[in-house]
Amino acid sequence: MAAAPLIPAYDFVAPPATGLSIQSISHLSWIFLSVTADNYNQSLEFIPQNFNRFQFLVDVSTLESDVTQIKQLLNVGASKVITSLKQLELLRDPKLQIDEDRLILAIPRGGDYTRDEFEDAIRHTSLGVFVPDVPGVNVKSVIEWLEVYGTENRPPVYISFKSKPVLEEVLKLVKLNATVITDSKELTVDPKKEEGLLSVAQIYAKAAKSDRSDGLFTTLVVDEQGVALGLVYSSEESISESLRTGSGVYQSRKRGLWYKGATSGALQELVRIDLDCDADCLRFTVKQKGKGFCHLDTRTCFGASTGLGALQATLQSRFASAPEGSYTARLFNDPALLRAKIMEEAEELCDAKTKEDIAWEAADLLYFALTKCVSAGVSLADIEKNLDAKSLKVVRRKGDAKAKWTNGTNETKPQETAAAAPAKPAEVPVQKDTSNDRIEMRRYFSSEITAEELEAILKRPSQKSSETIMGIVNPIIKAVREDGDKALLGYTQKFDRCPDLKSTVLKAPYPEKLMTLTPEVKAAIDLSYENILKFHTAQKESKPLVVETMPGVQCSRFARPIERVGLYIPGGTAVLPSTALMLGVPALVAGCKTIVFASPPRPDGSITPEIVYIAHKVGAEAIVLAGGAQAVAALAYGTESVPKVDKILGPGNQFVTAAKMVVSNDTGATVSIDMPAGPSEVLVIADKSSNPAFVASDLLSQAEHGVDSQVVLLAVDLSNEELQAIDDELHKQAMALPRVDIVRGAIAHSVTVVVDTIDKAFDVSNLYAPEHLILQIADAKACVEKVQNAGSVFIGPWTPESVGDYSAGVNHSLPTYGYAKQYSGVNLATYVKHITSSELTAEGLQNLGTAVMDLAAVEGLDAHRMAVKIRLDHMAKGTPI
Template identity: 80%
Template sequence: MAAPPLVPAYDFVAPPSTGLSIESIAHLNWIFLTITPENYTQTLGFITRNFGRFNFLIDASSLPSDFTQLESLLNVGTSKLITNLDQLQLIRDSKLPIDEERLILAIAKRESASREAFENAIRDTSLGIFVPDITDIEPVRGWLQEYGTDNRPPVYISFEERPTLSEILALTKINASVVVDSQYLTTTPATETKLLGVGEIYASALKSDRKDGLFTTLVVDEQGVALGLVYSSRESVAESLKTGTGVYQSRKRGLWYKGATSGATQELVKIDMDCDGDCLRFTVRQKGKGFCHLETRTCFGASTGLGALQTTLRSRLASAPEGSYTARLFKDPKLLRAKIMEEAEELCEAETKDDVAWEAADLIYFALTKCVAAGVSIADIERNLDAKSLKVVRRKGDAKGKWADGQKPQETTTTSAPEKPTTDIPIRMSDRVEMTRYVAAEVSSAELENILKRPSHKSSETIMGIVNPIIKAVRTEGDKALLAYTQKFDRCPDLKSTVLKAPYPESLMTLTPEVKAAIDLSYDNILKFHAAQKESKPLVVETMPGVQCSRFARPVERVGLYIPGGTAVLPSTALMLGVPAMVAGCKTIVFASPPRPDGSITPEIVYIAHKVGAEAIVLAGGAQAVAALAYGTESVPKVDKILGPGNQFVTAAKMVVSNDTGATVSIDMPAGPSEVLVIADKTANPAFVASDLLSQAEHGVDSQVVLIAVDLSDEQLQAIGDELHAQAMALPRVDIVRGAIDHSVTVVVDSIEKAFEVSNLYAPEHLILQIAEAKACVEKVQNAGSVFIGPWTPESVGDYSAGVNHSLPTYGYARQYSGVNLATYVKHITSSELSFEGLQNLGNAVMDLAAVEGLDAHRMAVKIRLDHMRKSSS
């Protein structure tokens, strides 16, 4: 295992408020923890929970010389353990089966500048060396240069005080590994100028014999399978660490953000380098079609072996073709169990090389089917193998129970009732759809706030690295870029035009009578509710005699309405955005929505565009649609305001264009994934509660749902949990639901007051009150997008037909923003009108304040008029 150039030191008990995030530390592959008698137990837990995420460099040299503690640290997965001389002797005397390359000898702090101590330590070439808390790099630098950088044990060095960048680079360039407190490190040194850039530090240890100075880079997946060969530069390494994505150096085009145009992005797992420091390895999670420009997973062709089998099994779990045997295994746990046992027996009985290979392949197929059904990946299995390989305490390893004599277990019969017929819904065995439960009284306020955090999004740098080039291209190339991105991202290669102009052909609005009636009913209710919000007349106030102030409303003239079309088609959003725009009197209404693969748009959206008078529908989604609306193209009208929900790329694009003075466009609100919070007490129907939670969980894996349970017993909570699981398993979008439920929570509180305190802290998009006296409790709501009162008001009615708007603030923005309403499409203009008397009454105050501010022209504008009055009246 090659020694890393940089190991961030991290205090997980009291994490620093500044510096390198724990996610960025993971990208560097190594983490340094100092263990003390006080944090010993916590450190063991931290290592166990995060094994596979980091290589752990643990400084145990200040612990008492307790063999049991040292053994436990090695056993749970410590990659390298720093010991003092007495501890090292204990481990050696114990005859533990341990590779001594996992051990590092610490030079005593009082001897950290001692040449003799260094030479004594380095003589034992099986051990690494730790030189702690140095105050002057020159002695250590001199020893290392004299000893040489090759064929010596790794040397780790830490500083007593914050080091300078030049001190760190001087050591990494001679193959020393430097331990630096994470609070002094950053991936964005350009903006955090007082901190040290990890990209520059890491790259300083790299070597290149190429004329262009680039570094050969092998890109692999989490199983270590090579996806392709690329090149990196110091700049691209820093950019990759900053964005948490695969960023490389193209020899022709400069920095290459992998997937920025193809959508085949890479999530960075870790970076490491080879033993000579002249080759990098990027471990990534590949998204989209694959790494290769030919849309294969690797540049060496399609995946084979276990990786290919895992991909196939996951595909079968999600949507198996009719008659699939694998799908049958997923649906029938009893059959799968029997096949695993059968194939294990056949493997045990196989004798020839070919037979053993054949039967082992069968067993692996069924075993991996079991793993995929339980959500376990090959990477998870490998992490467990790695963890077991590091154990220094071994079990005896005898067979258990009925297997102990090496014979087949006796056949058994059962008189139990037959199982219920399995359904057609593919499920993961032993994987209940269940929310994590917390009791508010048992956690601190800070812990509760952390529990209620929304799922983390991709870093803003990652998103902007993709969004900004798209916006720039559409702004400069217009329809050409818009069409190219739509053909690519929405898989519409035959699309010829991205704009559909009114009037729309009847053939594009073919609907069933039932759907048309539902749209018409919803349209009428939304129209009534928003029309009632109109201001009947201007506001006029006489603030003092002769001074009249007024405010009057005018519609935003041109609006662009974004209607998502990713995991679900949303004609309801077209209604919610289009009807109030029409009621407000916006002169130009433009829809934008991703087309279907054949290049058409859903007839429901076309019909609604016709009803609200939209003059065009832009057949595009994502950042490219937002850019087209903001700047206009040859065929897309420029708008003054963009409204509508979308994914992280849409939201980021809206924020970018709204902050560009060249676009002069505003947006409705920041938006994120859909969410709901349900407050339920003992009067709530468990089935109703579960259905409301699931109605939002099915929106997307990044959605979140929260249940605030008011004084519910374990039995009552279990009833809701059982309903949640049962209803979820009957949904066609169950896999999406699982993703949302994974980061959703139940919080148990002891009173209605506490329930609303938690709800107002969370500030949900949708708030559902399934409690006694629900209507009376509305006055307790301080932060929410929209409230649904009582057992007969599911959130669904607000999404579609009740009349209220479903375009609402998410991600906690309900603290500052309203949902879309008529005022969203209106701007208010104020006016002032003063009479002769009014200016006399007001003039002196205006002149005095202008004089205080030193604005003489302001003062003179009043004085000239007052002087003119006096002359006229004299």
């Protein structure tokens, strides 16, 4: 759904003599500004001056592509900017740290717009498509596009009318969830008085949805802070009256138009009207006057205000008529006292340690701070508007405190950089846990929820939309495919923050100094290498499969290694040499002729010595010092220095996965991939025989991978006390972990589901299809036969998932996100392809020939039929070959 069904365009340099006033426009929330080189400086002044009135949709697509001006417009309060494709690509530079939700792509101006241009714009971004200055002859085409794409699962579409809009077309576009942009002088809030103009109320009523027999629209009335005052109904007529009068007017189901406060004095000043995401609820934001919204003389229909809202109301009342001698009156009349109390409470808040003390002192500080605000006529809504304005800034100050609060120094200690070749395992920096809240999984009982509710509960954490991902990935792939090493180096310097990197490829043989390891780490790698080698060697096919399907007809199948493989080793929040082992050793066993690693470098341009050592052991001929979509593209297409491969394997983030899918579908790349892969996950089935500490440790071993990881516990008939024991262990162990902040994020969308039986547990597990399945149950080995969908299974109390990740021998590169229903984890077969052969004797062709010719005739493929017939005729004549 777009920001609004209608956005007025406004010329602030030369405001229209007729049409909507700026006050009327503000009721619609949004305003459209076309910023050019001529009005750029005025725009920088106009936007912050009117930030409290509007959200700004700003067209910058005609400006020069220098992002400096666009950044400044975003910085002063532009909510969204409409850009050209060239500008969009520049603004997506991660160094700019611009939220993509604020960017909209404009279809190029001029000429008739084709379907291809529209579809190309949609492919480039999921954030919004702007069709500028549509001539009247093209509106039908735009409507046809929207009808094809539907109202769901497409980017927001903004349609700009330069010429006078036709009402029927505007209403059709709005009904298709498009946002219409038209000159404010073409709009009216009083259609009876200003005939010939578009009625704003009619457009909003057309955009809104109603399932009521009387056609009324559900309407939520809120104050400027978004606090719900009550629920009412609206009609086109009441919306029109609200806009015309600038007050709250609704549709009574019994008495017709209801001018709120006309008899009670509890008037409402209209601030804005907008729609919810599904357009089935209107929201009226108002300034409530008098005693309140409710007929019971309370501020809301849900009772009296609480919290800061109640405090503000009390202070405003006291400011108007504070009782003689009251403390609040004294604060209002003694600025020095108020200043001293604010300073005192701020210091006490800074010194508070416990959760209770911090909440207590923060409440005191807010009381005195709000007292100062009320005395100056500043409301909570004013404060929130300023917070909103600051949240839009893209240019940030350093943020140091003033010298008097820091004993005269603002210096920060430089961060220590990692050594080029550390002689000990990488240490995870201790993350400061910023919350004292208990780390606990949500708990559900399968007997109390429906199958649909259970499926929703088990839904994985949401990922970025495919449109958003592809809008970023596709340009990167295109650049690397076309510009090779130059593009690869540029993206690596930018995304991996390696400005001094000169080359993205490290070729074998690798210098010994790049493989400096402690004896302990080297021994651990060697042990893991041997176990993985042994398990994958055992998967080799000892001899070709040969079958005589009938006398004289012999069919065979034999394996051959994929010649060139690219192995992607992530380098996100943790270094993963184990992945290098899991991908590299099977490639070696399979006999792949060319093995290429790809992994993001460290900021100094080096690669972790563990990965270099493993590349040496498995015979990798090169290490590509790059990550993300750019590394995948280099492996798929090859560059001047990166060998092209035939298959790409390895896990990665959403951008890596998307890039693998793109190149695997490009016939110009002729490359395959192992499987789709997403965030790590584990499902533990535990019964009364399980050890709570073991269960908690297995859950945490995956939760620490990333905040988008998910862990699930299926508790079989556990009591509340047994469930609590696991919860207590989870919290205790989590709080002792250096990556506790990451764990907290993962546990926030993780769940415990209590089931009655083992069979029910496996039903749920097979539905979820986990990457890792851990069985902490009695007679676990016998239950393995119940497993239908899982990446890898860990059986019994002495088999933590960690052993599979590192050293047991099984592969840890596994399908996630439910793909275990369709895909296997990496194994030796992943690195080979199978070729079949057929060999027939003369007898065999005689036995088979008639059937082949008959089927070829049915399909109308006469050359197929003749290839057999000519041979049979040859035999019949007894002619030698």
